[in-house]
Structure formats: C-alpha cells, structure tokens
Amino acid sequence: MWSRSKLGTQFIVLLLIVFLVGSAIAGGALSRVLQLRAEAQVAAEGYLLMNSIRAARYYTDLQVRPVLEAQLGSDDFLPEIVPAYAARRTFEEIQASDDRYQAHTYKEAVWNPTNPNDQADEFETSLIQAFEASESTSESVPELFGFRTLPDRGRVFYTARPMRLENPSCLQCHSTPEAAPSEMLAIYGRENGFGWELNKIFGVQVVYAPAEEVFSASRRAFGIVMGLFFAVFAIALLALNGLLQPFVVRPIRQLARLSQRLAADEIQSPQDLDAPESEVLTKVSDRKDELGQLGRMFQDMLNEMLARQQRLRQQIRALKIEIDEQRKAREVEEIVETDYFQDLQKKAQQLRDRKQTDPD
Ligand code: HEC
Numbered sequence: 001m002w003s004r005s006k007l008g009t010q011f012i013v014l015l016l017i018v019f020l021v022g023s024a025i026a027g028g029a030l031s032r033v034l035q036l037r038a039e040a041q042v043a044a045e046g047y048l049l050m051n052s053i054r055a056a057r058y059y060t061d062l063q064v065r066p067v068l069e070a071q072l073g074s075d076d077f078l079p080e081i082v083p084a085y086a087a088r089r090t091f092e093e094i095q096a097s098d099d100r101y102q103a104h105t106y107k108e109a110v111w112n113p114t115n116p117n118d119q120a121d122e123f124e125t126s127l128i129q130a131f132e133a134s135e136s137t138s139e140s141v142p143e144l145f146g147f148r149t150l151p152d153r154g155r156v157f158y159t160a161r162p163m164r165l166e167n168p169s170c171l172q173c174h175s176t177p178e179a180a181p182s183e184m185l186a187i188y189g190r191e192n193g194f195g196w197e198l199n200k201i202f203g204v205q206v207v208y209a210p211a212e213e214v215f216s217a218s219r220r221a222f223g224i225v226m227g228l229f230f231a232v233f234a235i236a237l238l239a240l241n242g243l244l245q246p247f248v249v250r251p252i253r254q255l256a257r258l259s260q261r262l263a264a265d266e267i268q269s270p271q272d273l274d275a276p277e278s279e280v281l282t283k284v285s286d287r288k289d290e291l292g293q294l295g296r297m298f299q300d301m302l303n304e305m306l307a308r309q310q311r312l313r314q315q316i317r318a319l320k321i322e323i324d325e326q327r328k329a330r331e332v333e334e335i336v337e338t339d340y341f342q343d344l345q346k347k348a349q350q351l352r353d354r355k356q357t358d359p360d
Contacts, residue, residue: 015237027222038215039214042209046104047143049104052094057087060086064081075181087108106206107205109128109204110193128203131160131204143160154211156209157211158207161205163203163205165196165200171198175195176195254284258273258281267302268309269310281295
C-alpha cells in the first residue's frame with residue numbers, strides 16, 4: 001500500500017508524521033515552559049502588589065503615626081495609626097482602581113494575630129516555617145509561589161513573602177497588653193497579637209490570584225505559538241508539494257514514459273523523440289543534482305541504444321545482400337544442373353565439334 005502510493009503522497013505523509021510527533025513533543029515541552037512563565041509572571045505581579053502595600057505600611061508607621069500620636073493621648077487609638085489598617089485600605093484602593101485585581105485577595109497571615117481574621121491557616125503556617133527555615137541557610141528565599149486550594153475559592157495561585165518585625169515601634173502594640181493603648185485593648189482584647197519578637201519572622205504577606213488567570217495566560221501564549229508553528233508547517237508542506245511536482249515527480253514520470261516507448265521499440269532514431277520529450281531530456285540533463293545525473297545517464301543510454309540499433313540494422317542489411325548473392329549463385333547452379341540445360345550444353349558441344357570436323 002505504502003510502496004504503491006505516489007512519491008508526493010509518501011513525502012507528505014512522512015512529513016505529517018514527523019510534524020505530529022514533533023508537535024506533540026514540542027507542544028508538551030512548550031506548554032510546560034509557558035505554564036512556568038505564566039506562573040512567574042503572576043507571581044511577579046503579586047510581588048509588586050505586596051511591595052506597594054508594604055510601602056504604604058512603612059509610610060504609615062514612619063510618617064503618619066508619629067504625627068497622629070503627637071495629637072492623641074497615650075490611651076487613645078485610631079485605626080489610621082495602624083500599619084495593617086493602611087495595608088488593607090491600600091489594597092482595597094488598588095482593587096477599586098484596577099480591574100485586574102478584582103478577583104485577588106490579600107492577607108497578612110500571622111501566627112498570633114491581633115485580628116482573628118489574620119490567623120494563618122495550616123498552609124500559611126507551613127509557608128512561615130519555610131521562610132524561617134530558609135533564614136538559617138545561606139541563601140534566604142525572598143518569595144514563594146504556587147497553587148493551593150482554598151475551601152471557599154477552590155484552586156488559587158499564591159505569592160508569599162515573609163514579614164519580619166524590624167521596627168521597635170511595632171512593639172508598642174504587639175509586645176504586651178500593658179504597653180498598648182487601652183482603647184485598642186477595648187476593641188481587640190488582651191489575648192491576641194502580643195508577644196511578637198524583634199527581628200523575627202512572625203507571618204507572611206500573601207496574595208491569592210485565581211488559578212484560571214495563570215492558565216488562561218499560558219493557554220493564550222500556547223495558542224499563539226502553536227498557531228504560528230502550524231502555519232509555518234502548512235506553508236512548508238505546500239511549498240514542498242509545489243516544488244516536488246515540477247522538479248522531481250514530473251521529470252521522473254516523463255523519463256519513465258520515454259523508457260516505456262523505448263521498450264516498445266517506438267523510438268529508433270533521435271528524430272522519433274517528440275518535441276516535449278527531447279525538451280524534458282535536455283532540461284533534466286542540464287541539472288546539477290542527482291536527477292540531472294539520472295537524466296545524463298538516460299541520455300547516454302538512449303544514444304548508445306540508438307547507435308547499437310543503427311549498427312544492427314546495417315549488419316542486417318549486409319547480411320541480406322550476402323544471402324541474396326548466395327541465393328543467386330544457387331539458382332544459377334540449379335539452372336546449370338537441370339537436364340534441359342545439360343542437354344542444351346551437349347547440343348552446343350556437338351555443334352562446335354561438327355564445325356571443326358567439317359570446316360568448309
Ligand atoms: C498603635 C498600635 C499598633 C502599632 C504601633 C502596630 N500595630 Fe500592628 N496591628 C495593630 C492592630 C490594632 C491590628 C489589627 C488591625 C485589624 O483590625 O486588622 C494590627 C495588625 C497587624 C498585622 C496584621 C495581623 C494581625 O495581627 O491582625 C500585622 C502584620 C501587624 N499589625 C504588624 C505590625 C508591624 C510590623 C508594626 C510595626 C511597623 C505594627 N504592626 C505596629 C496595632 C498596631
């Protein structure tokens with residue numbers, strides 16, 4: 001079946017197989033690479049978001065709080081002096097102004113939070129522990145990202161960075177209840193959000209993005225690259241088919257037809273070639289490639305064959321003449337040997353003898 005199909009078809013089927021296997025392998029690798037790239041991109045966005053929020057935290061702590069506290073009594077408390085409040089408000093503002101972050105959530109997940117909403121869950125605790133562990137090694141990890149499943153949102157993509165207590169001013173509200181403003185204690189109680197230590201990692205900043213965002217980014221890129229890949233292949237296939245027909249398949253077919261005519265003894269001299277045939281032969285023989293070599297060999301063979309036929313015909317002609325002469329000689333001989341001829345000869349002899357004995 002395969003060996004009976006045409007050269008062009010064989011080429012195209014072979015190429016298609018190569019393409020399918022190649023695109024399966026390349027597509028697998030590509031989708032993996034694009035997935036990683038999309039993850040890194042969403043993580044970078046999350047990192048940027050956390051940076052902005054962190055900046056708002058620092059601004060509140062270093063600039064806003066001292067000004068406000070100077071006007072407040074030592075027991076007074078305003079949410080505006082809390083960096084965590086600034087962080088939450090900043091995130092809400094970003095979300096309100098940029099549609100991209102509509103489905104994102106931001107959390108400051110802490111071991112022992114002031115606001116129970118900020119309690120680190122099991123997974124976030126493991127992130128805090130991972131950051132702590134990386135502290136003790138030489139290269140500390142600046143961020144972690146990946147997928148997790150949230151009970152209320154399903155699969156999400158998280159980006160996390162550690163939170164460290166760097167500023168002693170934080171201890172006012174996070175060391176002991178005694179140091180904290182009593183108005184704050186009235187709202188949040190004396191149990192939670194205390195006992196934090198300076199220069200220790202006490203929680204993580206986490207941004208949760210919908211997992212679909214990562215997938216759709218990588219799917220989009222995959223679609224574009226594979227589309228281009230298919231387009232280039234289709235062009236290559238068409239071009240190959242377009243070149244194969246006039247440059248390979250057709251000349252071979254014409255040479256084959258010529259051989260057929262030769263075999264059928266339809267060509268006995270160069271004049272018997274019709275115009276397209278001799279044109280094809282010279283065109284193919286002029287080529288420098290393998291087909292050109294074949295064409296030249298074919299031409300040599302043709303010339304040799306025609307010359308041999310010519311010689312053969314001459315020999316046959318010579319043979320015919322010889323045979324004719326022999327036949328003539330035999331015919332003469334046959335005539336000479338007939339009784340009639342013998343008799344005639346005898347009579348002629350007698351006539352000659354009589355002439356000699358009787359010469360008048
Ligand atoms: C004036 C008191 C006060 C100061 C100073 C303060 N915090 Fe807080 N912090 C709070 C309160 C109150 C909350 C709870 C806010 C809320 O309702 O979410 C909080 C929440 C947090 C949270 C969120 C987790 C949680 O406990 O709910 C983090 C993280 C945090 N603070 C870190 C810091 C850091 C770091 C500093 C120093 C730069 C600091 N805080 C300074 C009062 C303070």
